[in-house]
Every structure is written in structure tokens, then in C-alpha cells.
Amino acid sequence: MNEKPVRSGNDAAAGERPRRRxxxxxxxxxxxxxxxxxxxxxxxxxxxxxxxxxxxxxxxxxxxxxxxPNKEAIAIELGDRLVHEMRETYGEALAPVEPGTPLEEAVAAAVDRFIDFNCRHPVFFALMHGPDIPGRIAEEHDALHATLLSRVEVLLSRFMPDAAAGDVARTAQVCLSVYKAALELVLGHEGAEREAYVRELKDLLVRYLTPLTAARAGAPAGVPLRNTP
Amino acid sequence: MNEKPVRSGNDAAAGERPRRRxxxxxxxxxxxxxxxxxxxxxxxxxxxxxxxxxxxxxxxxxxxxxxxPNKEAIAIELGDRLVHEMRETYGEALAPVEPGTPLEEAVAAAVDRFIDFNCRHPVFFALMHGPDIPGRIAEEHDALHATLLSRVEVLLSRFMPDAAAGDVARTAQVCLSVYKAALELVLGHEGAEREAYVRELKDLLVRYLTPLTAARAGAPAGVPLRNTP
DNA sequence: GGCAAACACGAGCAGTCACTCGCGTTTTCC
DNA sequence: GGAAAACGCGAGTGACTGCTCGTGTTTGCC
CATH class of the missing domain: 1.10.10.60 (Homeodomain-like)
Structure with a gap:
């Protein structure tokens, strides 16, 4: 915001001089x-x-x-603003997990917030998951993905404390990829059908994760827990 | 294969005359x-x-x-050949489901075949899921997707015979999308890690589908079956 | 051998793209 | 009010694209 007025002697300092907008x-x-x-x-x-x-x-x-200065800069600025808002959103969405919170609630809360964000900013999906994006945006996407990944890992390790680090990382990867895939379905539908897909995504994630967490309190049947050796 | 030799009187019949390759x-x-x-x-x-x-x-x-004749035709011919082989592959992969086959085996067999195909032909993924593909390829992809979808629906309705048609269709959509997402993860890794992701995909699908099929024989706990009204 | 068709070449054409430049208008600051 | 800077324009530039065309070479058939 508070940009200094044009300085004397600061004219040709850097290649890019800050224009007074x-x-x-x-x-x-x-x-x-x-x-x-x-x-x-x-x-x-x-x-x-x-x-x-x-x-x-x-x-x-x-x-x-x-x-x-060029076409890429437009995408970068757009991406920056979206990522900025995204960081606020997922900060709220994933950060505060009360120790007693059941998995189902945690998943539902996270999914609802992310879906809401992506529905409000459909460009985000196009920019981040397009295959033809310029290198700089890809970096930004990778950084965001890595941050999200570690957040999900922290969240998961709370529910599956006695799992190998590699398994947790892989599970987190699967969760994010599944979310991305479901997001495409959600964005491709409207109204009731859209909500049905959101519900499906939540069920999918909960069912995927429940057997992993079940080890904590007397495994309740279902598909047996398969630990990679 | 057996092309007829150049016919007399068939020279300027259609706009495109079949060249003798x-x-x-x-x-x-x-x-x-x-x-x-x-x-x-x-x-x-x-x-x-x-x-x-x-x-x-x-x-x-x-x-x-x-x-x-043009760039699109290259992609089309390539797509045609891949789809042709694909149809053979998934014909075997999804068609014959013995009435007694457990869900886990059916899923594992289908996943293994599809993953194998996609690993042998990485172009297929690029051509079919790229966002910038020409209209003709998109049609082909849609047709293939629709065929796969109905096949999966048939397969699913065998395991969940008392579900609404809309729910089955949605479930099939989710299965395909999840497969696509996991495929990206699988193609992005090698060796043991790749196999770990394949196993993860199978587990994911089985856990997602098991509660739906459980209604057939005394629901074995786990996440309750949630029927959309 | 000879002839027509298929094959092969690569400079070049029209079109589109990201981006520039010279010049005119509006805003800011003294 | 007036100078300097920011804003605004749109025809134009060079690079690249998909694609063509005139010409020369190879192949199959009599």
C-alpha cells in the first residue's frame, strides 16, 4: 500500500522501477x-x-x-491473489482440530470449505490443474500442494498415530487427488446433483480413512486393515 | 487390411479417394x-x-x-488405435463377472488391467484428459467414457441390486473419476511406490463400495449406509 | 525398360500470437 | 496554470504456426 513517492536518486536502481499507480x-x-x-x-x-x-x-x-509485462505475469498475479485467499481459507479449514473431533466431522468441515472456495473461484481449478500452465504458476501450485499435503498429514497422523510416515504421506496424496477428482464432478453439476456429489466425496473419504483409524479402538469389522510391509 | 485394388470407374466418386499405400x-x-x-x-x-x-x-x-490431412487427423488416428485396443482390454476387464465373484476380486481385476493398459500407453492419458484436445477427440473420449460408465453401472447393479438408478450412475461416475485421479498418481511413480498406489486405489474403491453392497447380507458395521432420498 | 503412382523434400504462404511504439488524454503535484 | 507522469490507444512487428506446392526420387506393375 503506502508506496513511497518517487525518490530522487532512486531512478535507475533496479531494472524495474516501481510505478506510482x-x-x-x-x-x-x-x-x-x-x-x-x-x-x-x-x-x-x-x-x-x-x-x-x-x-x-x-x-x-x-x-x-x-x-x-507479459501474459505470464497476468496469470501469476491472478494466482497470487487466489493463493493468498486460499491460504486464509484452508488455514481455517484444516488448522483447528479439537482432539476429540470425530473423523467424519473433520472431513466434512474441510471438504465444505474447500468446495465452497473452488465454487466461488472456478478459475483456480483451471489455473492450477491445467496442463499448459507456465513454469512459475506450476511452482506456486507445487508449493501450495506441498503445504496442503503436510497439513493433511498432520491431520491424518492425529487419527492414525501408529502408522509409518510413508504410509501417511501416501494416504494424504490419495486424499488430495481424490478431492481434486471429485471437485471436477462437483463443478460440473448444479444444485441438488452437486450436493449429492459433495456428500459422495465425504462418504468416500470417510470410508477410505475409517479402517486406518479403527486400529485405535477395537477394529469394527469391514475391510481388513492392510499395512504395507 | 485387404484393400481392393484401384477400381476402374471409382476414381472421382467421393471427395476422398483411397490412396494405394x-x-x-x-x-x-x-x-x-x-x-x-x-x-x-x-x-x-x-x-x-x-x-x-x-x-x-x-x-x-x-x-x-x-x-x-491435418494435425487433428494425427491425433484422431492415434486415438482410434488406442481406443480400439482399449475396447479389447476393458471388454475383458469388465465383462465376465461370475455371479459369486466377491467385490474385492472384481475391483482388483479391473484396476489391474486398466492400470496396465495406461502404463503401456501413457499417451492415452495425455490425449484423453488434456483440456486442449480438438472436438473430434473429445467426442471419442466422451463415447468411451459413456461406454465405460454403463459397464461399471452394470457391474455395480449386480452388487447393489436395490439401489436407485441415479445413485448407481453417480457411484459409477465417482468410481471412474477416482480411478482417473489415482492413475495420475500411479503414472507419476515407479516400482514399489507405484504398486503401493495401485493397492491404495483398490482399497479405496473396495471401501467405498463395500457399505453399498453390505445391504445384501446383514450390514457388517462400519460407516452406516447413507441413502440419498 | 518404362510409366504412373506413391513417396519425399523444404522453402514458403497465410494467419495468429505476444508484444511494441508513437502519440494523444487525463491525473497529480507544485 | 503548467509540467511531469500515469493512462490509453491501435496499427504494426517479428516469431511461430499449420499447411501447401513445385520438384525430384523410389516403387510397383506391364
């Missing part, structure tokens, strides 16, 4: 990011042309490049 | 498809340039267009 500029940036989100969402990153983004935003190509 | 030509086609598979696999469909495919195959761009 006016309110108008900030508005344009938001406008352009919104347009980019729309275009990325409907056509994917590579197929989205900067001219199309500018047109969608109602400005000229030249104006777009007044605020972003 | 020589053995050399068939070899080039196989060569080009192999190169295309490699390039598609590593860069995706849109990013793959026809010049790059030709270069990978060691021929000139003009030669490529002697056998394929």
Missing part, C-alpha cells in the same frame, strides 16, 4: 484480472490470447501491457 | 504416429507442432501431410 490504474488492474479469470476459465491459459483478455476487459492491447 | 507408406505412418505420441505426451496436443512431430519422426513437414 493511480486509483484509475488499480481499477484497470482489477478489471483486467477479472477479464483474464473469465477467459482463462473458459479457454485455458495457452489458448487465452492477451488481445482477447483486453477485449473482454474493454481496453486496448497496449493498455493491458501498461500494467502487466 | 505402399509398405513404405505404412511404415512412415507408424513412424509418424509413434513420434506424435511422444510429442503429444511430453508437450500436450496444442503445444505440439506438426513440424516438431515431423522432425521427431525424421521426415519433412511435407511428408507428414502426405499421410495426414
Amino acid at each position: 493511480q486509483a484509475r490504474g488499480e481499477r484497470r488492474i482489477a478489471q483486467l484480472l477479472e477479464a483474464a479469470a473469465s477467459v482463462f476459465c473458459s479457454t485455458g491459459y495457452t489458448a487465452a490470447s492477451t488481445n482477447a483478455i483486453a477485449r473482454e476487459a474493454g481496453v486496448s492491447p497496449g493498455t493491458l501491457y501498461q500494467f502487466f | 505402399q509398405a513404405r507408406g505404412e511404415r512412415r505412418i507408424a513412424q509418424l504416429l509413434e513420434a506424435a505420441a511422444s510429442v503429444f505426451c511430453s508437450t500436450g496436443y496444442t503445444a505440439a507442432s506438426t513440424n516438431a512431430i515431423a522432425r521427431e519422426a525424421g521426415v519433412s513437414p511435407g511428408t507428414l501431410y502426405q499421410f495426414f
Whole structure:
């Protein structure tokens, strides 16, 4: 926010000098990011042309490049803002697990928050899981994925304290991948059908994880726990 | 195979006259498809340039267009051949389910065959699940998906005979999506780790489906069966 | 051998893309 | 009010794409 006014003697310090954005500029940036989100969402990153983004935003190509050095920077800025909001969301979604909380509730709470976030920002899915994203966004996605993974591992190790670290990591990976797959189904449906898929996802995760946690208190039948040796 | 020799009077019948391929030509086609598979696999469909495919195959761009009318046709031919082999594979994988076969075995058999196929043909995943595929391939993928879906539904309805049709369809969708997600994990690992993920996928599916089938013979505890009304 | 068709080449064409540049307009700061 | 900077424009540039075409070589058939 509080940018220093243009300094004397600071002109050619770094390759990129911080431009003094006016309110108008900030508005344009938001406008352009919104347009980019729309275009990325409907056509994917590579197929989205900067001219199309500018047109969608109602400005000229030249104006777009007044605020972003290149196409990748648009996706990066968009990704940054989404990841920022995402970190807040999943911080709440995964962090506070009361020791007594049953698995079913923990899963339901996490799933509900993540699904809600992804439904509100469909671009996020397109940007993060597209196969044609630029290297920088991929890094960001990997970082976010790693963070999520370790969070899920912590959550899991609370429910399955006597499992090998490798098994916990693998289980967490499976959970995230399954979530991603189900998210695609959820985003592809509306209303009641969408909610049915959400319920299905919760059931799926709970049934997958329950036998692992069951070792804590007298394994209740079902599929036998299979520990990889 | 047995192509009729060039017919007299059949010259300008349709817009496309069937060229008499020589053995050399068939070899080039196989060569080009192999190169295309490699390039598609590593860069995706849109990013793959026809010049790059030709270069990978060691021929000139003009030669490529002697056998394929356009870039899409390359992907289509490749997809056709893969789908053809796929149909044979999953025909065996899903068709014959003995009435007494336990769920665990049926799932394991299907998963093993599909995983094997996808590991032998990594292009298949890239072509079918890429977001930038041309319309024609998408149709083919949708058709294959629909076929697989109905097969899985038939298989499922044998294990859960007293479920609503909508629930069965949804369950089948979830199974396929989960398979797809796990496939990505499997393809991303090697050796023992890969096998561990395969086992995880089987467990996941069995645990997901077991409570649904349990209604047949005195529900053995675990997560209660939740029927959507 | 000879001829037509299939095969092979690679420079080049039209089209699209990300991005630039010169110039005019609006805002900010004194 | 006036200078400087930020904003805004859109035709244009170079690179790359899918694809063509004229020309030369190899193959199959008589």
C-alpha cells in the first residue's frame, strides 16, 4: 500500500522501477484480472490470447501491457491473489482440530470449505490443474500442494498415530487427488446433483480413512486393515 | 487390411479417394504416429507442432501431410488405435463377472488391467484428459467414457441390486473419476511406490463400495449406509 | 525398360500470437 | 496554470504456426 513517492536518486536502481499507480490504474488492474479469470476459465491459459483478455476487459492491447509485462505475469498475479485467499481459507479449514473431533466431522468441515472456495473461484481449478500452465504458476501450485499435503498429514497422523510416515504421506496424496477428482464432478453439476456429489466425496473419504483409524479402538469389522510391509 | 485394388470407374466418386499405400507408406505412418505420441505426451496436443512431430519422426513437414490431412487427423488416428485396443482390454476387464465373484476380486481385476493398459500407453492419458484436445477427440473420449460408465453401472447393479438408478450412475461416475485421479498418481511413480498406489486405489474403491453392497447380507458395521432420498 | 503412382523434400504462404511504439488524454503535484 | 507522469490507444512487428506446392526420387506393375 503506502508506496513511497518517487525518490530522487532512486531512478535507475533496479531494472524495474516501481510505478506510482493511480486509483484509475488499480481499477484497470482489477478489471483486467477479472477479464483474464473469465477467459482463462473458459479457454485455458495457452489458448487465452492477451488481445482477447483486453477485449473482454474493454481496453486496448497496449493498455493491458501498461500494467502487466507479459501474459505470464497476468496469470501469476491472478494466482497470487487466489493463493493468498486460499491460504486464509484452508488455514481455517484444516488448522483447528479439537482432539476429540470425530473423523467424519473433520472431513466434512474441510471438504465444505474447500468446495465452497473452488465454487466461488472456478478459475483456480483451471489455473492450477491445467496442463499448459507456465513454469512459475506450476511452482506456486507445487508449493501450495506441498503445504496442503503436510497439513493433511498432520491431520491424518492425529487419527492414525501408529502408522509409518510413508504410509501417511501416501494416504494424504490419495486424499488430495481424490478431492481434486471429485471437485471436477462437483463443478460440473448444479444444485441438488452437486450436493449429492459433495456428500459422495465425504462418504468416500470417510470410508477410505475409517479402517486406518479403527486400529485405535477395537477394529469394527469391514475391510481388513492392510499395512504395507 | 485387404484393400481392393484401384477400381476402374471409382476414381472421382467421393471427395476422398483411397490412396494405394505402399509398405513404405505404412511404415512412415507408424513412424509418424509413434513420434506424435511422444510429442503429444511430453508437450500436450496444442503445444505440439506438426513440424516438431515431423522432425521427431525424421521426415519433412511435407511428408507428414502426405499421410495426414491435418494435425487433428494425427491425433484422431492415434486415438482410434488406442481406443480400439482399449475396447479389447476393458471388454475383458469388465465383462465376465461370475455371479459369486466377491467385490474385492472384481475391483482388483479391473484396476489391474486398466492400470496396465495406461502404463503401456501413457499417451492415452495425455490425449484423453488434456483440456486442449480438438472436438473430434473429445467426442471419442466422451463415447468411451459413456461406454465405460454403463459397464461399471452394470457391474455395480449386480452388487447393489436395490439401489436407485441415479445413485448407481453417480457411484459409477465417482468410481471412474477416482480411478482417473489415482492413475495420475500411479503414472507419476515407479516400482514399489507405484504398486503401493495401485493397492491404495483398490482399497479405496473396495471401501467405498463395500457399505453399498453390505445391504445384501446383514450390514457388517462400519460407516452406516447413507441413502440419498 | 518404362510409366504412373506413391513417396519425399523444404522453402514458403497465410494467419495468429505476444508484444511494441508513437502519440494523444487525463491525473497529480507544485 | 503548467509540467511531469500515469493512462490509453491501435496499427504494426517479428516469431511461430499449420499447411501447401513445385520438384525430384523410389516403387510397383506391364
